[in-house]
Amino acid sequence: MVDQSLTSLTLANAAAAYSFITSFTTDDVWRLSTFGILSFLTLSFILLTIWEYQSWKKLSHIPGPPAAHFTILWLLRHAWVGNLFPSMVDAGNKYGDLVRIGPNLLLCSDPDELRRISGIRTKYTKGPAYDAGRVTEGDPHVASQRDLAKHKALRAKMGTAYSIDVQPVIDRQISKLIDLIDRKYATNRTSTNPTAEGRRNETSARFMNFGEKMHFYALDCLGAFAFGEPFGFLQKDEDINRMTQINDLSLRMVTVAGLVPWLSGLRTMWPFRCLVPKEGDKVGFGILFGFAKKLVDRRTAPDAKPKSDMMQEFIRSGMTRDELMQQVYIHIIAGSDTTSNWSRMVMLCLLTCPPAYMALQQEIDAATASGALSYPTATDSESRSLSHLDAVMREAMRMHPPSVSPSKLSPEGVDTVCGYAVPGGTQIGANVPGVLRSQAVFGPDANCFRPERWLEAAEEEDGYRLSRMKSTLALVFGAGKFQCMGTHIAYMEVRKLFVELMRRFDFAIVDNKRPLHVESLAIMVVHDFNVRITRRTRFPMLERRDFET
Numbered sequence: 001m002v003d004q005s006l007t008s009l010t011l012a013n014a015a016a017a018y019s020f021i022t023s024f025t026t027d028d029v030w031r032l033s034t035f036g037i038l039s040f041l042t043l044s045f046i047l048l049t050i051w052e053y054q055s056w057k058k059l060s061h062i063p064g065p066p067a068a069h070f071t072i073l074w075l076l077r078h079a080w081v082g083n084l085f086p087s088m089v090d091a092g093n094k095y096g097d098l099v100r101i102g103p104n105l106l107l108c109s110d111p112d113e114l115r116r117i118s119g120i121r122t123k124y125t126k127g128p129a130y131d132a133g134r135v136t137e138g139d140p141h142v143a144s145q146r147d148l149a150k151h152k153a154l155r156a157k158m159g160t161a162y163s164i165d166v167q168p169v170i171d172r173q174i175s176k177l178i179d180l181i182d183r184k185y186a187t188n189r190t191s192t193n194p195t196a197e198g199r200r201n202e203t204s205a206r207f208m209n210f211g212e213k214m215h216f217y218a219l220d221c222l223g224a225f226a227f228g229e230p231f232g233f234l235q236k237d238e239d240i241n242r243m244t245q246i247n248d249l250s251l252r253m254v255t256v257a258g259l260v261p262w263l264s265g266l267r268t269m270w271p272f273r274c275l276v277p278k279e280g281d282k283v284g285f286g287i288l289f290g291f292a293k294k295l296v297d298r299r300t301a302p303d304a305k306p307k308s309d310m311m312q313e314f315i316r317s318g319m320t321r322d323e324l325m326q327q328v329y330i331h332i333i334a335g336s337d338t339t340s341n342w343s344r345m346v347m348l349c350l351l352t353c354p355p356a357y358m359a360l361q362q363e364i365d366a367a368t369a370s371g372a373l374s375y376p377t378a379t380d381s382e383s384r385s386l387s388h389l390d391a392v393m394r395e396a397m398r399m400h401p402p403s404v405s406p407s408k409l410s411p412e413g414v415d416t417v418c419g420y421a422v423p424g425g426t427q428i429g430a431n432v433p434g435v436l437r438s439q440a441v442f443g444p445d446a447n448c449f450r451p452e453r454w455l456e457a458a459e460e461e462d463g464y465r466l467s468r469m470k471s472t473l474a475l476v477f478g479a480g481k482f483q484c485m486g487t488h489i490a491y492m493e494v495r496k497l498f499v500e501l502m503r504r505f506d507f508a509i510v511d512n513k514r515p516l517h518v519e520s521l522a523i524m525v526v527h528d529f530n531v532r533i534t535r536r537t538r539f540p541m542l543e544r545r546d547f548e549t
């Protein structure tokens, strides 16, 4: 009975509602929907304003470009057009040691603060920008690992691999490069060939893309000391599977994803996941996945013969299969663009500064003549004794750092950075390009490429200035618990390479007006760095037996 009356009541209500709705005219519907949309927009606007105000207020006491207080677009614009490092230097010069460059992003140019932020006992963690460096889902590689405990454990497992002797394999890649240059790109300064055609062939202006060859060299070194064999870039003298080309193209997206961290999350969603490299791709990074899988399968097979490379040490340290695969990715990402950029900038600085070029050549010639440098490749300790080479390498890196580290995340509570209160959860980036132009550390001519500053500082008795210059430059490799693990390897690769290049060849710029094209992203990208190479007569080239073992 009760049920029946309820049903009739509900039906009566529904009928009333229906007749109410059907009594609406088109105008009523139009007015109602306009009202709904306007209310929604007003509410969204109010919430957005409150959110913007709170986010602005949080760091409003820290100076910076006005637009950067409200939006990351200021920084994105500089990154997108490949002008990231110069804009960082400018911001530091204009606004001081701590600058607000985004609603929740600060840029610090004080070397002591940067060392503290990354120090061994720091409570700062890796910020969300590190997610942009992740290659696959699952556990990240060491560089993208943001969990401090997991990061520490992974670094500990990796430690011994970095103490293996990488010198012999680096020597072989240097010899391959020298041989390639000699066979394919170098010409003679003069020729005694009896025919005009012969003379032209021996002296005509061929040129080599130095930037590209440096990438080949760095990748082959990595392949050889990390995974037991070079990738073969130098041997084939070609961009195998367009690896370097696609790498360069992807760096713009990686930089943008580092500045707008939520973009990294999109790669797992449709339709973006279709664009992400995957195993089975015929070109680019996808090839890496297949390579990593095959390599790890081969090296962990029960009948695998142990090798003396880093991978063997990683296996010995008890890494899981996934961790071993991640090692392949991180080494290729961390160790190839960076080192090749350094070599490129050393060459650029030498070519555009004749006194430095001549002084270095004389130093290497004198050491060769006195028997202080071995043949066919000088040892690392012999190369270390070349003080001018050391000064040129450091000065080139100071003027043109190869990369910048992603920003760190401040701990809970309030920290004081450069005298400003910084609330927890704020991202702080290192203005390394700016720090390296510090007049307080490097002198009033810090904007000038002048390797002599390192030699002068080395002559001072107390050693204070030199040690301050060195520790400030070292920030290029990060600091403390986040510091680069391959610093000594990068130094060795570049130092040894330049001894052998400079004693065998002379180099000259091809396009004097624009020697190269640089895109300043989170990692510098270099295009069209063409050089002309002539053989020097003083020093013998290589025999094939010198490197085909």
Ligand code: HEM
Pocket: 118, 142, 143, 144, 155, 330, 331, 334, 335, 336, 338, 339, 342, 402, 403, 404, 405, 406, 476, 477, 478, 479, 481, 482, 483, 484, 485, 486, 487, 489, 490
């Ligand atoms: C000129 C050459 C190089 C430069 C400028 C450079 C720079 C850097 C920077 C800035 C970081 C991040 C630091 C941070 O998170 O604060 C890093 C991390 C790393 N680099 Fe390098 N790097 C170079 C060469 C290499 C090489 C040759 C290798 C390997 C053979 C390597 C292996 C690593 C690894 C494994 C990490 C991750 C460290 C961690 O997160 O604990 N790097 N590097």
